[in-house]
Amino acid sequence: xxxxxxxxxxxxxxxxxxxxxxxxxxxxxxxxxxxxxxxxxxxxxxxxxxxxxxxxxxxxxxxxxxxxxxxxxxxxxxxxxxxxxxxxxxxxxxxxxxxxxxxxxxxxxxxxxxxxxxxxxxxxxxxxxxxxxxxxxxxxxxxxxxxxxxxxxxxxxxxxxxxxxxxxxxxxxxxxxxxxxxxxxxxxxxxxxxxxxxxxxxxxxxxxxxxxxxxxxxxxxxxxxxxxxxxxxxxxxxxxxxxxxxxxxxxxxxxxxxxxxxxxxxxxxxxxxxxx
Numbered sequence: 001x002x003x004x005x006x007x008x009x010x011x012x013x014x015x016x017x018x019x020x021x022x023x024x025x026x027x028x029x030x031x032x033x034x035x036x037x038x039x040x041x042x043x044x045x046x047x048x049x050x051x052x053x054x055x056x057x058x059x060x061x062x063x064x065x066x067x068x069x070x071x072x073x074x075x076x077x078x079x080x081x082x083x084x085x086x087x088x089x090x091x092x093x094x095x096x097x098x099x100x101x102x103x104x105x106x107x108x109x110x111x112x113x114x115x116x117x118x119x120x121x122x123x124x125x126x127x128x129x130x131x132x133x134x135x136x137x138x139x140x141x142x143x144x145x146x147x148x149x150x151x152x153x154x155x156x157x158x159x160x161x162x163x164x165x166x167x168x169x170x171x172x173x174x175x176x177x178x179x180x181x182x183x184x185x186x187x188x189x190x191x192x193x194x195x196x197x198x199x200x201x202x203x204x205x206x207x208x209x210x211x212x213x214x215x216x217x218x219x220x221x222x223x224x225x226x227x228x229x230x231x232x233x234x235x236x237x238x239x240x241x242x243x244x245x246x247x248x249x250x251x252x253x254x255x256x257x258x259x260x261x262x263x264x265x266x267x268x269x270x271x272x273x274x275x276x
Contacts, residue, residue: 001189004132004160006108007089009049011162011231012191017267018049018231020091020109020134020193021256025055025069025245029078033085035238038253040086048264051089051109052082053233058245059095060115063208067244072099076106083108091134097125104129114138114166114198117149127158134162136195139169139203143181150188163188164233165224166195173202173211177220179227186228193231194224197249212248214240218259225266232263 003012011018021039026032036052043050056075058068069075079090089108094100095116103110110126112119114136126133133153137146146163153161163185167175177199182192199220202211221232237243240250251259 001186001191002160004109004162004191006049006051006132011049011193013230014271015230016049017225017229017264018051019043019260020051020053020231020233021236022053023237024235024243024250025058025067026075026078027067027244028070029081031238032078032082035236036082036086036088038238039236040088042253042257042260046260046264048260051091052079052086053091053111053235054079055093055245057095060113061245062204062210066209069245072102076102080106094122094126097121100125100129104131107131109134109162111164112136114164117141117146120152123149123152124156127153127156130157132160132162133158134164134193136164136166136198137168137181137185139167139175142168143178143184146185147188150190161190162193162231163190164193164195165199165229166233167199167201173204175199175201175203177224179223182224182228191230192228193233194221194229195233196221196224197233197235197246197251201246201249210246210248212246214249214251217249217251217255218262221259221263222266225263226270228270234259 003010091109093111112135117138165181167177170176200213235250236256237250
């Protein structure tokens with residue numbers, strides 16, 4: 001497996017469990033900085049590898065009236081401020097090829113959304129930035145098919161790649177997580193991550209927005225770590241009910257703190273068994 005180097009840590013086999021955490025979307029600078037301050041302090045105190053995550057644009061919202069974010073320029077300015085103020089790596093998602101280069105100048109990791117995981121031009125542009133690339137497996141794809149995504153990235157110059165599972169379509173407006181995905185996707189020689197919050201979405205389940213079942217986040221996250229995930233992607237918000245995007249699936253900071261403790265313990269137990 002080719003581990004992925006981010007700042008001063010690596011994501012991969014025989015490495016500490018890493019976390020990509022933050023609010024779903026950048027709502028404004030003040031709230032983003034407050035969230036980053038809390039999260040960076042929490043993870044640094046625990047000496048846990050952490051990447052701050054938030055989106056400058058949510059281009060695939062259910063309704064045209066939904067809040068999308070501040071846009072590329074302002075969003076990257078805020079992420080750069082987070083990075084420089086709290087000395088943490090940052091990740092954001094890109095939706096168009098033209099966004100890859102400017103995002104790559106600020107971010108330590110570029111994320112490809114699940115709906116766009118087969119968009120060749122987007123993958124090529126992300127790879128050509130020279131930054132590590134994290135790709136979410138499309139809800140419409142099997143884990144076996146992600147080998148083609150890895151090949152596209154490698155052929156385009158990317159050497160550090162993470163594949164993320166976020167569930168598969170299970171009938172209308174529902175998802176199911178297959179824990180075999182981690183073993184299967186590791187066969188492509190890359191670290192694997194579990195998106196614990198989007199996996200409990202009910203896509204479009206509330207008509208003009210997606211619903212979700214937040215209560216199942218801990219269950220699936222723990223199962224994913226036990227099944228071999230090298231990293232966890234978790235969206236967290238200081239007040240999820242007031243979040244402008246994915247309010248049904250973001251964790252509160254209190255819930256996050258409790259869950260992280262459990263996930264670290266499971267990861268440690270799994271790795272002790274491997275070494276024994």
